[in-house]
Amino acid sequence: MSKGTSSVLPVIVVFTPWLALVGAALWGKARPKLAKAVYVGITAATLCLILPFYARALDGAVTTQRLLGVVSGISLSLRIDTVGFYFAILLAFLWLLATVFSLGYIHERETRYYCFMALNLSFCIGVAFSANMFTLFIFYELMSLCTYPLIIHDETEQARKAGLKYLVYSISAGAVILAGVLLQFFYAGTLNFTGHATLTYADASKPVLLVIFSIYMLGFGVKACIMPLHGWVPDAHPAAPAPASALLSGVILKIGIFGIIRVLFDVFGVKQLRLLGVSLPMLYVASFTIIVGSLFAITQTDLKRRLAYSSVAQVSYIILGLFLLAPDGAIGGLLQVANHAFMKATLFLCSGIIIHETGKRDVRELDGVGSKLPLTMLAFSVAALGMMGVPATAGFITKWELGVGCIQAHRPYFIAVLLISSLLNAVYFLPVIYAAFFKGGPVGGLLKHETKRTMLIPVLITGAFVLILGIFVTVPGLPYSLVEVITKAVF
């Protein structure tokens, strides 16, 4: 782990998306097409800039760069390690797809939308590349604020309300995280991520550690939508435009998870958390979220609201996996980050196409959509089957790994949670697929123009990834290779 080098590249990566602002300022009004090309190009460039770090990430090597010192011991600095790279590459890829999708989907207030998309990308990568809790907190807060304009993009009454709710949740969560950061600094004297525990029994007593841990969980749990803190999710997702909700669900919720991962691996460390005895309570909270979230999803009739509740449930798979504190559980949880990102992005983008092409968003009105939008609904079905954990889709990989993790952690009864959740997923996804393909409407041949190409292609790519991640798990370059490195370093 000591293979650390300093490089200015992380800084360049983090601030590349800001170039989109330049593009917007120069051509946003005068030549919107060129401006859009710039937005997509910048996002693609960011992705390309992250890619070269793959080999180093696979080695477990670390790249760091200090931006500026604040006070002694606290600085704004960047660091690319395997976890950070994993999240950054994932979110940059999804961002590119969502930006391309937006070209067809967003028709109003484009400049504002793309600018905040770019800023958000910058800050999300910033979170992933943070070298310490302070930097993470700064980028996290900026990211939270920049998400607001995406949620209220439509500026409807509903969107404003959802946006307000989101702000209240995010800002109070930010305050709580700040308290955690302060306490951690006070006790540990360092906020740096080093790949092992930095806040130990040597620094503070057990109750204090528990308090700090709970504060962090309360803070990051809002973005990771752990159940009592999930209130903003089912309002914000349906209100936001489809590509933004895909990113909210696919990436932004995962940024909360990223915070939890940092707390888990770099602040407390696995061994210490075992001693602290927080594993079981967190497993109960995650199980509660998984099952109750799915039950709520069943009762929703708005497609995007249903998907939002499904996200609440599915993201808790990650928490369940991580807090099993067993290697396979962690692998399952970390794989679920990518798996769920692709599955839910597919579902949200598909729902976007459905809304865009048919204007329908009530699940009871989707009869025969499959004959109108065959490829879209095919991708939707694959992702939905993935949610249920059907073999050969990404969801099965998660389910299996988590199941094995439950066994490794000697907590086999949590398998029941996974199974019940799969069943509930079937209950709320199968009727949608069924209605789309087998109810109402004559079945025609394939349409030539089902929807705009810029919208269809991203959906097909994410849909294909659901299958690729489900079958070719161990192919180098796919999440498993990275996740294995991460887990080996920790356990």
Add this chain to the structure above:
Amino acid sequence: MQGLEHAAHAARTASSALPGIAILLPLLGGVAVLAVGMRNERLRSIAAILFASGAFACCAAMFPRVMSNGYTLKLDLDLFFGSLLLEVDSLGLLFALFASFLWLASTVYAYSYIQHEERRTRYHAFSLFTEAACLGVFLAGDFFALFVFFELMGFLAYMLVVHSQTYAAKKAGVKYIFMTVYGGLSLLCGILLFLSYSGGLGFTANHDSAYLTTSICFVVAGFMLAGFGVKAGMVPLHVWLPLAHPAAPSPASALLSGVMIKAGAFGFFRVVQTLSVAAPAHEARLASLAGHSGEAGRFALHGGAALENLRSLGWVIIWLGVLTMVVGMVLALVQDNVKRLLAYSSVSQMGFILLGIGVGAYMGPEGGMGLAGALYHVLNHAFFKGLLFLGVGAVYYATHELDMTKLGGLWRKMPVTTVLTCIGGLGIMGILAFNGFVSKTLLHHCEVEALGLGGAWMRAVDIIFMVTAGGTICYIAKLLVLTFFGHHRGENGHEIKEAPWPMLVGMGALAGGVLFLGEFPGLVMSRLIVPALRVFTSLDPAAVHHLQQIRLYTWANLLAMLPPLAIGLGIFMVMRHWDLFKLKLPTALGIDYYYSKSEVGFLRLCIQGSKRYAELHAKYYPLAKSSGEYAYDWWKAVRERYRRALRAFGDRVATLPMDIAGLTAYVRAKQFTGDVSYGVIVIAAVIAVLALTLL
């Protein structure tokens, strides 16, 4: 000596690409069919037949090495978590052989049959996809691969079930898909627990046999059997079967009934196989003879407890089988729809198979007869039930009628179909010289052998078996007589024509299989069944060897066939006399009634729950709000008092210089006081909390 030979057989493995190709061919075939289907229908159907025959050829190519020479063919694919193990042993190959053969026959049949259906390309494509998954189940090398293919098969077959997209098909599809999901989850749970307690996923190798001696193996086996039982149509998990099999197009019904429910039975065989690993009776015996301690001695110690577990599990499977065969038979008797009758008959016949497996497990080392009977019946049922479904499909193709009370007299118009279907019918009845006779005789033998161990209970099982065999004869006779003989009761009788030749070829192939299995039981036993029994290591090799020499066409066996015949005739007379064939059983008697109730109940619970949540919210939100308001009022009162005190204080210091008074007035005018004091209190509180935590 035989024991050593036995062990040597089991150890030989060779790596081979054939299992992979066998699965890949239908998969590619499905893709090819989709690609060609839009342009040329004839080419598409021919391509489907070619790919199906390719898969059969692959399976046949594995025959010499696996069956005759006792090799295990292995292929480890770098998929999923780096390993998707395909391993072909004799048991798997037996299933793969008849499965690919049936698929071929059904695809040839579908060449013509599917012409009168819509979405023909989709049918052929999904038929081939399903074949790939199904062969995957049979060729899988461990429980992980088995589960993956099993689930895929379940979901892909959905497209065959709902193919016609009629109301009935969709309704059957819903039931089918949810039962598949339940079964899959149960199976997954069982497999994960199996991994947890045995430390491996293999059927035989790499696991710690100690767990097999504990009662936890019942939990594991229970979950697994429930998962496989859904697919096998085991009562009370059979509810999807009588809906789904008739709803599918006939060639698909033949596959569903002939092959896919056997995947469930295959799972039962595999579970029994894993349990038999720890109870290798002959090794224990060898060890005790030679006085070894060590490895073999450990086996001997475990052998006892594991054998007990195997026996108990066998006892449970026996009674599940009995329940399944009786329920299926009774319900088949009262059906008018030919395909529904055959579907219930499938349930009943699966009961026979489960009974055989159960007795095989129950008898432990001497269970060869039961397992052989079950395996033989698996083969037989595949052929005759496939044939019967294709036969009634031909009838439907010609008449568009499935109600047997509106058919009749077809033998004049469709002589070849009549003859072929009757061969299948005689097969399932177990008439002399047809294949059902062989397997039913074997099953009867194994029950008789088990009498020593099971006593009166086993006698009861044997009697129920006889009665069920009689019932089978009765309902099949009803089907054949009403459909093909007598005079035609429907309209447009003169327009009926013989089925086209591809359909007759498909049926003919299966009829040939029925006759072959009936005429050459010795050959089948020594070449197929006995080699397949090799995988059950608990079996006494001498007893298995004895099976090869078993003579089935003896007077005793012929006489044993008479009671079922008499019973069948009796049931037929009784039901004819009191017109019981039209009996409608009350819905509350069927298990499905309760499933539906509970499903509706669950959804109602969810909806009620969310309603209740909304109610609670509506009820308590004002309360919370009012308590908030109350707190605010209290706070205002406090603030007011504070302000009054301040005012009094201000009055008292009125004599102070004017600028202070002015400032106070300014503050009061701007209503600042309250907010400032609020801020002070919050900051103080935060400091207090931090101080408390930090100290």
